[in-house]
Amino acid sequence: MKINILRPFIPLVIIIILFSATAKFGLAKISEVRSKISQAQREERVLSQKLSVLSDVEVGVSNDSSLVSSTIPNRNPSLIVASQIKVEAGLLGLTPLNIKSGTGIEDKSGLSRVDVNFDIEGQRSTVLEFLKKIEGFAPITLVEKVKLNEVGGVARAQVTVKTFFAELPKKLPALGEALNDLTPDEKKILTEASGLRQPLFVNFSASTPGERPDPFSQ
Structure with missing residues (x-):
């Protein structure tokens, strides 16, 4: 039921x-x-x-990216630095000799580094002025070592400079990650980089030894 x-x-x-x-x-x-x-x-x-x-x-x-890439290139910049050395020396009536560069190594700064060696001769004051100008052009280049001799009023310097490069970032920010503006420190770095003299390329013609006497060979 x-x-x-x-x-x-x-x-x-x-x-x-x-x-x-x-x-x-x-x-x-x-x-x-x-x-x-x-x-x-x-x-x-x-x-x-x-x-x-x-x-x-x-x-x-576009200007900022070009500025950064010329200041710290993404590949060995030794050829650019050699060109800058010739340009700066030529403006002072000097001729760099025996320009040679090494292979890239890791610097203590974390960047890659390459050394460029060369000789340069002229009046002592002019050679010293040239050495000061090296650290004012791009790519960033620092005078590492100088050996200066003077004979008969002519100074010859054996110079080693170091320049830097770094690979481009391999990882991009995630699509959903916020895009932040440059920090004040980053803007300051860009301003300082903009003050460097940008590369001007010259032809590397073969040197013609014997055109002027070498006072150091005597």
């Missing part, structure tokens, strides 16, 4: 159970979709911010 009484309610119970399961599944899916929508909205805001920043720096970014 009790079974007969309960029988009409069995379909209703089944419907309630199915509805509850469906509702639970549906709510989980709604929550998942909402989460994806929120994530998409966050990424959209980040991308909009990146687009705004890139739009602001579009004009200057």
Whole structure:
């Protein structure tokens, strides 16, 4: 008798159970979709911010990237440095001799480094002025060692300079990562780099020994 009484309610119970399961599944899916929508909205805001920043720096970014690449190239810059040495020396009426460069090594700064060796002769004051000018051109070049001799009023310096290079970054920021503007220190570095004399290439013609006497050979 009790079974007969309960029988009409069995379909209703089944419907309630199915509805509850469906509702639970549906709510989980709604929550998942909402989460994806929120994530998409966050990424959209980040991308909009990146687009705004890139739009602001579009004009200057090309100049800045060229400036950075000439200051610290991504490959061995010894040929560029040799050219800069010839240009700077020529402006002072000097001629560098025996320009040679080594292979790249890792410097204590963390950058790659290459040494360039050369001789130069002239009036002592002019040679010293030239040595000061070396650290004012790009790529960044520092005077590492100088051996100076003077005979008959003519000074000859055996010079070693070091210049630097670094590979380009291999890892780019994630798509959803915010794009920050340059820090004050980074802007200061760019300003200082812009003050360096940019490379001017010259032809490396073969030297013609014997055109002027060498006072050190006597």
